[in-house]
Amino acid sequence: MVEQSDRAPLLDWEEVPPADPTAVVPSLDTENAPEQSPETRRALGSTAPGTGWSTSPGAVAVAAAVSGEAGAVHAGPGWDAQNPAKGDHTFPGWEGVSAKDRRAEEWEEKDQIVAVFVVTFDTRSGNMVEWCLPQDVNLDGVEFKSMASGSHRITSDFIYFRKGCYFGLACFANMPVESELERGARMKSVGILSPSYTLLYRYMHFLENQVRHQLQCPGQYSPLEAFYEDKKALLPPAGNGLITTCPTSAWGTVLNRCMHPEMKITHPAGCMSQFIRFFGEQIMVLWKFALLRRRILIFSPPPIGVVCYRVYCCCCLANVSLPGVGASVPEFRPFFYINVADITALETELSYVACTTEKIFEEKKELYDVYVDNQNVKTHRESLQPLLRLNSADREKYRKLSEQRQMLLYSQEVDGDCNSSEEDLFILFFMEQNNRIFQTLSEVAGSADPTLTADHVRAMGLDPQGDRGFLVDLLELYGIDAMLVIDNPCCP
Numbered sequence: 505m506v507e508q509s510d511r512a513p514l515l516d517w518e519e520v521p522p523a524d525p526t527a528v529v530p531s532l533d534t535e536n537a538p539e540q541s542p543e544t545r546r547a548l549g550s551t552a553p554g555t556g557w558s559t560s561p562g563a564v565a566v567a568a569a570v571s572g573e574a575g576a577v578h579a580g581p582g583w584d585a586q587n588p589a590k591g592d593h594t595f596p597g598w599e600g601v602s603a604k605d606r607r608a609e610e611w612e613e614k615d616q617i618v619a620v621f622v623v624t625f626d627t628r629s630g631n632m633v634e635w636c637l638p639q640d641v642n643l644d645g646v647e648f649k650s651m652a653s654g655s656h657r658i659t660s661d662f663i664y665f666r667k668g669c670y671f672g673l674a675c676f677a678n679m680p681v682e683s684e685l686e687r688g689a690r691m692k693s694v695g696i697l698s699p700s701y702t703l704l705y706r707y708m709h710f711l712e713n714q715v716r717h718q719l720q721c722p723g724q725y726s727p728l729e730a731f732y733e734d735k736k737a738l739l740p741p742a743g744n745g746l747i748t749t750c751p752t753s754a755w756g757t758v759l760n761r762c763m764h765p766e767m768k769i770t771h772p773a774g775c776m777s778q779f780i781r782f783f784g785e786q787i788m789v790l791w792k793f794a795l796l797r798r799r800i801l802i803f804s805p806p807p808i809g810v811v812c813y814r815v816y817c818c819c820c821l822a823n824v825s826l827p828g829v830g831a832s833v834p835e836f837r838p839f840f841y842i843n844v845a846d847i848t849a850l851e852t853e854l855s856y857v858a859c860t861t862e863k864i865f866e867e868k869k870e871l872y873d874v875y876v877d878n879q880n881v882k883t884h885r886e887s888l889q890p891l892l893r894l895n896s897a898d899r900e901k902y903r904k905l906s907e908q909r910q911m912l913l914y915s916q917e918v919d920g921d922c923n924s925s926e927e928d929l930f931i932l933f934f935m936e937q938n939n940r941i942f943q944t945l946s947e948v949a950g951s952a953d954p955t956l957t958a959d960h961v962r963a964m965g966l967d968p969q970g971d972r973g974f975l976v977d978l979l980e981l982y983g984i985d986a987m988l989v990i991d992n993p994c995c996p
Contacts, residue, residue: 617735623647625691637732645845650674650693652861654806664812664840670697673704675711679719776930779817788898794822797855798873811859812840818857823935829942895970949986956988
């Protein structure tokens with residue numbers, strides 16, 4: 505949250521150590537940058553900037569470092585997530601990381617605000633960018649991303665979104681006015697762009713204050729100008745050989761591509777707890793689709809802010825910390841809020857999670873594999889239909905998750921345990937489940953008899969019959985050389 509001070513409330517934003525003046529970020533002119541293939545391009549939220557572990561108090565102590573071209577990941581022992589200096593980075597693989605790559609590893613934790621903007625709704629022109637810094641920044645489409653379709657029905661909202669290789673956060677507000685020109689309502693959004701979504705939460709309170717300020721005093725941009733001057737990142741000149749896109753070479757050295765950095769949130773109920781209560785046992789269905797890297801689209805009418813958190817939670821379902829897992833599968837990319845202007849970009853995506861307020865997407869079946877309408881999870885793909893049915897193993901996993909959650913809540917209430925959180929519990933529960941599956945599959949594939957039996961499947965916490973199709977798809981997608989010989993009865 506924002507630290508309060510004696511200054512005017514509109515100028516309050518979180519004070520953190522100033523960014524290294526030598527730090528650079530990718531150019532916003534992504535249209536002229538070389539296009540990467542869907543298999544190789546990386547979403548900044550999952551592979552850069554971010555270290556794959558959290559250094560916040562009580563955070564999940566997960567560290568991942570990839571060494572060599574084989575993509576081996578080292579996690580856990582020898583690394584203190586709360587004190588990165590401890591052990592002098594002596595975990596395997598760090599010795600080969602250059603000073604340049606170590607600077608890249610530290611890059612995400614610094615302020616990297618590449619743009620700040622104000623979007624307004626004009627009764628004649630529609631959504632438009634009213635003001636921005638820097639003035640020459642490419643914000644094409646941001647006017648629709650930062651003001652969700654249908655927002656005229658609500659008074660306030662916040663929106664996470666993607667713009668090229670950047671992530672944005674915008675706060676929206678709608679204020680009634682006695683103006684015939686504005687048709688009785690003034691609507692604006694104030695937002696920022698950054699290379700990573702993990703730090704945007706720091707400025708939620710400031711953006712909320714600013715959008716109210718813009719509604720009451722249109723055209724007064726001095727607080728936003730001061731904010732940008734304080735937090736701006738340095739854009740590199742073109743062609744200087746510095747970081748011009750997501751620094752995949754650096755992050756490929758230090759980060760497991762199957763881990764998503766922790767996203768701090770400001771939702772009062774908590775991101776993961778709200779997610780669990782909202783979907784209930786359906787979380788297990790989403791978990792399987794996430795591990796299979798399916799394209800998941802979540803529909804909801806405004807407000808869309810809490811739905812953006814569901815996008816993040818879905819990404820966390822697929823976290824794996826084992827060495828080398830997922831090196832050949834598509835990135836599970838968080839797109840957050842999308843609208844019809846994103847259709848062209850989605851056509852080339854192999855795997856993503858996104859949310860929208862536009863019902864027309866339901867008809868665009870070629871753009872998604874799984875469609876989530878409130879709590880209703882469905883798919884139009886016949887091969888995926890069996891995954892919609894919950895089996896006994898799914899219900900048992902959900903029971904264990906609920907039981908662990910209740911024990912945590914009890915310890916927090918009775919013992920005053922402030923070192924653990926539901927977010928930590930949720931992330932670790934699914935990561936351990938995923939690790940167990942891939943560890944078992946790896947051991948079987950490397951054995952003299954690479955045959956998966958019913959006992960193996962039960963040991964992974966899966967149902968030998970109900971999860972047969974899921975396992976077949978998993979083996980094929982991840983290229984695991986094991987044979988499944990469980991009987992498949994014709995009449996289940």
